[in-house]
Amino acid sequence: MYKLLNIDGKAKRGEFHTTHGVIQTPVFMNVGTAAAIKGAVSTKDLEDVKCQVELSNTYHLHLRPGDEVIKKLGGLHQFMVWDKPILTDSGGFQVFSLTSLRKIKEEGVYFSSHIDGKKIFMGPEESMQIQSNLGSTIAMAFDECPPYPATREYMKSSVDRTTRWLERCKVELNRLNKLEDTINPNQLLFGINQGGTYEDMRIEHAKVISELDLPGYAIGGLAVGESHSEMYRILEAVVPHLPQEKPTYLMGVGTPENILEAVDRGVDFFDCVYPTRNGRHGHVYINQGKLNLFNAKFQLDDRPIEEGCQCPACQSYSRAYIRHLLKAKEMLGMRLCVLHNLYFYNTMMEEIREAIANNRYQEYKQAKIDGFNVKV
Amino acid sequence: MYKLLNIDGKAKRGEFHTTHGVIQTPVFMNVGTAAAIKGAVSTKDLEDVKCQVELSNTYHLHLRPGDEVIKKLGGLHQFMVWDKPILTDSGGFQVFSLTSLRKIKEEGVYFSSHIDGKKIFMGPEESMQIQSNLGSTIAMAFDECPPYPATREYMKSSVDRTTRWLERCKVELNRLNKLEDTINPNQLLFGINQGGTYEDMRIEHAKVISELDLPGYAIGGLAVGESHSEMYRILEAVVPHLPQEKPTYLMGVGTPENILEAVDRGVDFFDCVYPTRNGRHGHVYINQGKLNLFNAKFQLDDRPIEEGCQCPACQSYSRAYIRHLLKAKEMLGMRLCVLHNLYFYNTMMEEIREAIANNRYQEYKQAKIDGFNVKV
Numbered sequence: 001m002y003k004l005l006n007i008d009g010k011a012k013r014g015e016f017h018t019t020h021g022v023i024q025t026p027v028f029m030n031v032g033t034a035a036a037i038k039g040a041v042s043t044k045d046l047e048d049v050k051c052q053v054e055l056s057n058t059y060h061l062h063l064r065p066g067d068e069v070i071k072k073l074g075g076l077h078q079f080m081v082w083d084k085p086i087l088t089d090s091g092g093f094q095v096f097s098l099t100s101l102r103k104i105k106e107e108g109v110y111f112s113s114h115i116d117g118k119k120i121f122m123g124p125e126e127s128m129q130i131q132s133n134l135g136s137t138i139a140m141a142f143d144e145c146p147p148y149p150a151t152r153e154y155m156k157s158s159v160d161r162t163t164r165w166l167e168r169c170k171v172e173l174n175r176l177n178k179l180e181d182t183i184n185p186n187q188l189l190f191g192i193n194q195g196g197t198y199e200d201m202r203i204e205h206a207k208v209i210s211e212l213d214l215p216g217y218a219i220g221g222l223a224v225g226e227s228h229s230e231m232y233r234i235l236e237a238v239v240p241h242l243p244q245e246k247p248t249y250l251m252g253v254g255t256p257e258n259i260l261e262a263v264d265r266g267v268d269f270f271d272c273v274y275p276t277r278n279g280r281h282g283h284v285y286i287n288q289g290k291l292n293l294f295n296a297k298f299q300l301d302d303r304p305i306e307e308g309c310q311c312p313a314c315q316s317y318s319r320a321y322i323r324h325l326l327k328a329k330e331m332l333g334m335r336l337c338v339l340h341n342l343y344f345y346n347t348m349m350e351e352i353r354e355a356i357a358n359n360r361y362q363e364y365k366q367a368k369i370d371g372f373n374v375k376v
Numbered sequence: 377m378y379k380l381l382n383i384d385g386k387a388k389r390g391e392f393h394t395t396h397g398v399i400q401t402p403v404f405m406n407v408g409t410a411a412a413i414k415g416a417v418s419t420k421d422l423e424d425v426k427c428q429v430e431l432s433n434t435y436h437l438h439l440r441p442g443d444e445v446i447k448k449l450g451g452l453h454q455f456m457v458w459d460k461p462i463l464t465d466s467g468g469f470q471v472f473s474l475t476s477l478r479k480i481k482e483e484g485v486y487f488s489s490h491i492d493g494k495k496i497f498m499g500p501e502e503s504m505q506i507q508s509n510l511g512s513t514i515a516m517a518f519d520e521c522p523p524y525p526a527t528r529e530y531m532k533s534s535v536d537r538t539t540r541w542l543e544r545c546k547v548e549l550n551r552l553n554k555l556e557d558t559i560n561p562n563q564l565l566f567g568i569n570q571g572g573t574y575e576d577m578r579i580e581h582a583k584v585i586s587e588l589d590l591p592g593y594a595i596g597g598l599a600v601g602e603s604h605s606e607m608y609r610i611l612e613a614v615v616p617h618l619p620q621e622k623p624t625y626l627m628g629v630g631t632p633e634n635i636l637e638a639v640d641r642g643v644d645f646f647d648c649v650y651p652t653r654n655g656r657h658g659h660v661y662i663n664q665g666k667l668n669l670f671n672a673k674f675q676l677d678d679r680p681i682e683e684g685c686q687c688p689a690c691q692s693y694s695r696a697y698i699r700h701l702l703k704a705k706e707m708l709g710m711r712l713c714v715l716h717n718l719y720f721y722n723t724m725m726e727e728i729r730e731a732i733a734n735n736r737y738q739e740y741k742q743a744k745i746d747g748f749n750v751k752v
Contacts, residue, residue: 037708
């Protein structure tokens with residue numbers, strides 16, 4: 001299912017075959033929380049910005065429009081009109097973010113909807129049932145994402161529960177995939193490694209979950225407040241204990257530099273809201289760092305966001321025009337910035353894949369990072 | 377410049393030749409107030425929805441980003457990246473809407489910016505200078521749009537001032553078009569007929585302004601609160617007194633039915649915010665009237681907004697998906713509705729042109745209006 005095409009240092013160049021097509025890795029998954037990419041970007045647009053995998057959020061879709069509604073409409077692929085891979089998260093991260101609204105038990109989590117306060121229960125089985133209704137290509141295990149920092153004691157009990165939950169997820173998704181009316185009988189389950197910044201717990205947990213022989217493994221609970229160097233230290237410790245012949249997904253990461261460093265440590269799946277969220281605020285990525293298009297210096301700047309960029313924004317519109325749109329609160333400004341940023345991320349992943357294939361990843365990575373730090 | 381291709385009853389099928397290309401009439405101009413169509417729609421998208429003429433607002437662009445800025449960037453066509461015709465209004469309508477913020481004098485209007493309260497003066501010369509900086513294809517005369525209802529006495533003095541202002545506009549635009557650094561030396565001026573619902577004043581004014589031999593004439597001051605039947609009565613009275621061999625533009629109108637009726641009375645240019653504004657509120661046009669996509673009955677409706685519609689929304693997405701987007705406040709929902717509505721209007725204009733060309737306008741109009749009133 002995962003084919004390792006080349007290794008350059010620890011950086012992996014692979015292909016992940018799914019029922020919705022082949023994913024070339026390393027890959028950045030484009031986040032469409034509520035079955036849409038924020039910034040008025042459609043699945044048609046995703047093709048134009050070279051998106052390979054769309055990511056949607058189980059928690060949001062469970063509340064609205066409801067996973068049962070999406071199942072009746074043929075599943076998330078048909079609902080969004082996207083025939084390429086979709087990954088759904090487990091809902092856990094959102095549920096655990098509602099600190100004051102939830103209660104964790106062995107069976108799962110009791111919480112209140114952020115929309116209408118309605119009491120909801122979600123455990124491993126419920127998460128799998130919702131994701132099965134959505135019919136995503138890849139379902140994520142229901143885990144606890146512990147806060148940062150957390151004590152060793154809390155972390156130990158949390159990680160152990162996450163392991164027990166993972167076993168329940170596996171049993172439940174196997175059952176669901178065999179049901180006659182299932183949307184995607186080939187739905188895949190990725191396990192999630194936890195353990196915070198405790199290397200020994202991370203490694204121990206990685207070993208335990210690797211034995212479940214799942215099609216892929218994620219590293220969760222990073223990028224939650226720890227420093228970048230701590231994150232890189234944990235990656236260096238844990239990635240070697242996850243199966244190399246399977247995809248490794250670093251959840252919720254991150255800046256272009258974070259991605260370049262994580263690829264260098266053997267990660268091949270990423271997702272992050274940065275390109276969409278920053279785009280909506282007029283912050284756009286270029287090879288010399290990031291521009292804030294609200295800045296007055298762009299008022300008469302008739303250049304595209306980045307010279308030579310082939311994205312739908314840069315192919316037509318100037319910094320001056322986009323700045324005007326943002327200032328005038330015209331939605332088109334956000335849309336153009338989001339399209340550019342997604343294109344930038346997806347294109348960087350393309351470059352990363354090519355660099356690894358040609359055994360020049362170190363050189364590429366350093367040049368790219370140096371570029372980001374040039375003052376423009 | 378205007379070529380009358382056919383007349384069917386009073387309905388005119390024409391071609392208006394401009395420096396930015398030929399406009400097939402009757403035409404609906406798509407409103408992009410601040411140099412962008414609200415709802416995250418770009419000029420690239422306008423091509424996909426068959427837009428012929430984009431309309432922008434002088435008042436808004438004067439305040440932000442400033443017409444001098446747009447001039448420095450090569451004019452509005454270059455700024456928005458749109459090489460087809462653009463019509464700019466005079467700013468008058470917006471200024472006169474700021475009732476409490478403005479003061480009318482013979483020389484022009486003193487008012488305060490709605491953005492920062494800054495004191496601004498705008499008269500015929502200033503309006504022409506701003507529109508000349510924008511470099512639109514068609515500039516509109518600076519007129520007073522009197523409130524409805526208005527006394528005969530007020531209307532008389534207002535219309536007389538509008539005539540004097542029109543003469544000043546003509547002189548000033550002629551001067552500006554000859555300047556060496558002008559953006560569009562072929563910029564056209566349309567005069568505006570006023571007179572409220574007083575037929576005699578409308579007719580008298582139409583005769584006076586027709587003598588100025590301008591390339592086109594608009595009917596202003598309608599759709600400001602009077603009934604539809606009053607509006608049609610005024611059109612029947614005044615259109616015969618405007619030159620038939622020139623375009624007649626009914627400003628700010630209207631519903632599909634209004635347009636069908638006005639075409640039947642000899643009008644050939646239209647503009648209105650309805651398709652964009654309604655789209656942003658989830659109200660979409662179909663041949664059987666209008667749908668409110670927020671309605672619960674669309675929750676599981678997997679049909680496109682309108683079966684057979686070739687617009688970018690209907691080509692891919694379902695009512696159920698768009699309803700979800702609107703409920704979840706995803707901008708994409710607004711964008712898809714706006715694209716559909718503009719396509720609907722522009723396609724109706726295409727049908728209107730074909731019906732007139734084939735001398736079957738009455739039949740077409742009646743069938744179309746009957747369709748709108750079918751209960752679905």
